[in-house]
Amino acid sequence: MKEIEPIAFFRSPFTSKFGVPRQSGLVEELRGRIVFEPEYRREEAVRGLEEFDYLWLIWGFSENEGRGVAKTPSLTVRPPRLGGNERIGVFASRSPFRPNGLRLSSVRIVQVGHGEIEVAGADLMDGTPIYDIKPYVAYADSHPQARGGFTDRRAWAKLRVEVPEEVAATLSVGELQTLKKILELDPRPHFHADATRVYGMPFAGRDVKFRVSDGILSVVQALPVKAESSSR
Numbered sequence: 001m002k003e004i005e006p007i008a009f010f011r012s013p014f015t016s017k018f019g020v021p022r023q024s025g026l027v028e029e030l031r032g033r034i035v036f037e038p039e040y041r042r043e044e045a046v047r048g049l050e051e052f053d054y055l056w057l058i059w060g061f062s063e064n065e066g067r068g069v070a071k072t073p074s075l076t077v078r079p080p081r082l083g084g085n086e087r088i089g090v091f092a093s094r095s096p097f098r099p100n101g102l103r104l105s106s107v108r109i110v111q112v113g114h115g116e117i118e119v120a121g122a123d124l125m126d127g128t129p130i131y132d133i134k135p136y137v138a139y140a141d142s143h144p145q146a147r148g149g150f151t152d153r154r155a156w157a158k159l160r161v162e163v164p165e166e167v168a169a170t171l172s173v174g175e176l177q178t179l180k181k182i183l184e185l186d187p188r189p190h191f192h193a194d195a196t197r198v199y200g201m202p203f204a205g206r207d208v209k210f211r212v213s214d215g216i217l218s219v220v221q222a223l224p225v226k227a228e229s230s231s232r
Contacts, residue, residue: 006129008036008116010059013178014125017063019187019201019208022080023094024057024105024123026185029178031110034117034130041115050112054136055119060129061101073099081154084190092149106136158184159217167222175204183210183217 011033014020021027034057036045049055076087077095090098107119117133124130161180168176188199195213198220202208209220 004131006037006060006131007040008034008130008133010122010124010126010128010130011035012122012124012126012128013204015127015202017096017125018199019182019203020125021123021182021185024107025121026123027178027181028108028121029174029181030122031118031120031178032107032122032124034119034133036115043114046112046117049109049117049135052135052137053109055107055109055117056134056136056141057105057107057122057124057130058132058134059103059105059124060131061096061098061103062127062129063096063125073097079150080190081156082150088150102131106141156185157215159186159212159215160184161217161219163219167219170206170222179203179208179219179222183208183219186212186217188212 012020013030013032021030073090074097075090077090077093077097078084078087079093079095082088094103096103105123107122110118110120161183163176163180171179182203187201195211198209198211200207200209202225203222205224206222207225208222210217211220212218
């Protein structure tokens with residue numbers, strides 16, 4: 001069987017996986033770009049795609065490589081939605097720690113450009129390899145009455161996000177709105193409950209610091225950081 005190679009790489013405001021939404025579509029305001037590799041950077045490869053609203057992305061958990069995941073895959077995982085303590089089967093979850101480290105995400109097309117596609121609502125960090133894209137077709141892909149297992153029983157408890165005026169003033173309106181949507185989903189590991197702990201998260205070239213207490217997430221600072229060099 002032919003070894004699969006990336007057809008594109010993702011460009012995102014997130015330079016680490018901490019803070020990235022746990023599912024696609026949760027933060028519609030979050031923008032990113034699919035940048036094709038040179039051999040696929042041709043108009044005919046995406047001809048007709050402008051007639052669709054959504055895409056399926058097949059991509060790889062590149063941040064999990066080299067951690068022994070593929071050699072000794074666990075058959076059970078602890079989903080954050082279950083509090084991070086209850087185990088279920090890996091194939092009954094969307095955990096990133098999987099035998100083959102692949103994921104499927106649905107994203108909204110914003111614009112189809114030359115050699116790249118701008119999308120919204122992605123759950124990919126910067127530099128993520130993409131192995132294939134397919135158009136989303138509602139007649140076959142949408143099942144609104146389908147059961148959702150444990151996700152039907154456990155709803156996300158969103159946090160109230162407070163951003164000081166001096167921090168908000170350093171962000172654009174769009175950046176501030178997107179950041180709030182991301183933080184209200186609580187990016188912390190769900191077994192963390194230390195109200196004094198300060199967490200750090202890279203977002204849009206800033207180092208965002210925050211703490212959580214009694215359901216309120218308070219942003220401490222959002223300072224610019226030097227952009228890391230990338231080969232992609």
